[in-house]
Amino acid sequence: MNSKIYISNRFFSSKELESFKSKFGYCITEISYTSTNGEIDFSNQGEKEFLLTNGYPKISARFFA
Numbered sequence: 001m002n003s004k005i006y007i008s009n010r011f012f013s014s015k016e017l018e019s020f021k022s023k024f025g026y027c028i029t030e031i032s033y034t035s036t037n038g039e040i041d042f043s044n045q046g047e048k049e050f051l052l053t054n055g056y057p058k059i060s061a062r063f064f065a
Contacts, residue, residue, distance in 0.1 A: 002034045007057070011042035016052060024055040033059050 042048045
């Protein structure tokens with residue numbers, strides 16, 4: 001079953017959170033995604049960098065491509 005998951009700020013520094021909000025105009029914690037596999041592991045550097053660069057998680061990239 002799909003679950004709606006909001007991104008937690010626990011894997012991000014205060015500086016990263018502030019920078020993200022300044023760059024994209026919304027907080028990381030406002031982003032949600034639907035998954036059957038559970039929460040994305042943003043301790044994974046690839047997942048984290050993608051989000052900080054693009055403003056959305058890789059799992060949602062198909063909607064922004």
